[in-house]
Amino acid sequence: MKPFTTLTGIAAPLPKANVDTDQIIPARFLKTIQRTGLGRHLFANFRFREDGSENPDFVLNQEPYRKAEILVAFENFGCGSSREHAPWALLDFGIRCVIAPDFADIFHNNSFKNGILPVKLPREVCEKLMEDARMGGNARLSVDLERQVVVRPNGEEIPFEVDAFRRHCLLNGLDDIGQTLEHKDSIDSYETRQRASQPWLFA
């Protein structure tokens, strides 16, 4: 996983609540056995018209947002399915940070596992950042995970909270599985106890 330290880039405004994972990547694009290459299907139903041509009204089809690295949205971002294809599609498109008032749990989890930082900020702050994002290339946002601040184009610093363990993993690009396997002895002894007390789980 690529470490996330500080990201300065163009933020795309997506002023919608309940952006679900079927919007982020429709199910018909889940028939892949790879993690990469999904960026072209990101928000497919908004980005492309029925005939396959680009919809010029959608933000990610406009300059400079084709190069957006941050997405600003409203409540309950990532609700719906558990598909990790949603963060994979965002990442493959180039987005490494989503800022919203809150996130659906599974999407929130999946983001961290892929080096994407979800930043939770109150609605009124998101509205200010939405205004910044609307200024495009003239108003880059900066997200500093080390200091846990979002820096607005006017220099204002907005602190955010993030789980300490997840922050540590993201800053260092750590693989969860490797860390968990360091606890192999605990897992082994839990299993031994369970095998004795609840043998039906080991049929």
Place this chain on the structure above:
Amino acid sequence: MAEARPRTLFDKIWDHHVVETLPDGTALLYIDRHLVHEVTSPQAFEGLRAAGRPVRRPDATVAVVDHNIATDATRRTGITDPESRLQVETLERNVVEFGVPYIPLLDARQGIVHVIGPELGLSLPGMTIVCGDSHTSTHGALGALAFGIGTSEVEHVLATQTLLQKPAKNMRVTVDGTLPLGCTAKDIVLAIIGKIGTAGGTGHVIEFAGEAIRALDMAGRMTICNMSIEAGARAGMVAPDETTFEYVRGKPHAPQGEALERAVAWWRSLPSDPGAVFDKEVTLRAEEILPMVSWGTSPEDVLPITGTVPDPSSFADEARQAQVKRMLDYMGLQAGQKLTDLKVDVVFIGSCTNSRIEDMRIAADIARGRKVADGVRAMVVPGSGLVKQQAEAEGLDQVFKEAGFEWREAGCSMCLGMNPDKLTPGQRCASTSNRNFEGRQGPGGRTHLLSPAMAAAAALAGHLADVREWQPR
């Protein structure tokens, strides 16, 4: 000794499965059952292969195909879509390489992962159950802690049989009283989501309690827990009771004899203690629930079938007004239209929410001796090969076919638009599935969520209909 703190059903199962608590409070949680399907697993197995890691407990893992397969006769002659075929073949290679038990497409036990888990006794009370699918919450109906995970976590469970998790908060939704005529578990859960919203349960595990929940059979409880994710919850649960134990008894993978008695003794200790504290409580009266239907593109946008399409200007804040306006445009609706005036093109009875034998019986009772309205395509998709066999043994397939419904093979089908069963743009569908998101059942498709009874009534009427006017003859 200080008296033990009263604990909830969730607390008890959680505590029992904590292998180790890390310094920051993150728990290493042991997973008893891991269900795997073709869509969210290929990249997980690929990760194991790249790192040279084995599957820690193949015996606790079961794989099945359900999402991208056809539900018509073509499944017997091979999968035609090359991408779907590759995904299924990849799973078949992976289960052989890693030694994971697999239920193949043409096996009678094949079906939707959330139908076959309980049906085969793979999902049991007190377990932790995960699957790379958000509707894993379904299995919580047994009194298990069951939740959906992403592919990275699928890989994590395959490699370690554990997950790194922070405890959820406790929420209880109590439904007291008795359900009125024409209402089922689906109406209860749609009413709950309508009340608390799609983020109402975020960060929480919901325990469903109360007289109306206790009175439900296991299929009904599964319908409710299935859609707890639509309320934003991490999981949904119902305390195990005699109904649960009776259901589990005799299932192929359930413990038998003395082992079952031992298991039941433990399961009886799981219901929430009196005085257990919930972070959030919601109460509904069953008598006040009416047959429900969704009108918008979020599962919280529901109304009783007696209602009319809402007027955007009737909502308080501007953002919501704009959102409702957009929904009505997408859904092809006008404010003030009666819901019962909405003509349907397609009726879909199926999905992990409503494709069990009990759902088939309810729909068949309404369809019996009647005909699907002209111009309506109505399909019934049993949740598993075993549900299909049982329905056929009861003659339900004949009831459906004589009424003009298609009777199909088991799978996810038209719930999610990633297999051949899809809506075309603009089609209006009465669907027993769980999500009415834009494009969920196919690009441009318009979904109205409702119960199997209401779906059957819509098929016969040709428009959304009040099932109370279509009672079994």
